[in-house]
Amino acid sequence: MSNITSPKQVAASLTELWSPRVVAEVDDAYIKVAKVHGSLAWHSHENEDELFLILKGHLRIEMEEGAVELKEGEMFVVPKGVRHNPVAEQECHLMLIERKTTLHTGDVVTEKTRSLDEQLRPLERLVNPVD
Structure with missing residues (x-):
């Protein structure tokens, strides 16, 4: 029997910014959610790609070759070895898919x-609202 999880609800319930939480695992990858606002840090993951899926809000991923702008429902994969810096001008909720070996801020x-x-x-256990 599997557990049903709502990444949107879990991300919305988080109280810490830039503190991803693992909500599931698939083979050698973790599925994480986070609530972010502001800038994280320029970093790279030398041996791992990193998938960002926006659950709520807007995220800019700055890279040395330029930036991508992501809005709710959009996703982007930062290729392994690419220096990047996620930035959210307003609160943003996101889901990440990363190998289990991926360090949060990579090389920094x-x-x-x-x-x-x-x-x-x-x-924290989420309480489902009563309709």
């Missing part, structure tokens, strides 16, 4: 960097 460590243990912390 900042005050926003979260360890895998932090990302794997149990989520």
Whole structure:
């Protein structure tokens, strides 16, 4: 029996910014959600691609060759080795699909960097609204 999860609800329930939380795993990948606002950090993931799917809001992913602008429902894959910096001018909720070996801020460590243990912390149980 599998668990049904709403990435949108989980992301909306998060209280910390730039602190991805693992909501599922598929083979060698984690499915994560995050609530973000502001800028994360310029970094790269040398051996892993990173998929961003926007659940709510707008996200700009700055890269040395230019930037992509993503709105709700859109996704983009940052190829392995590409330096990038996610930026949200307003609060944005997103889903990430990354290999289990992917470090949060890749090759750099900042005050926003979260360890895998932090990302794997149990989520607060969501209460479904009564119709």
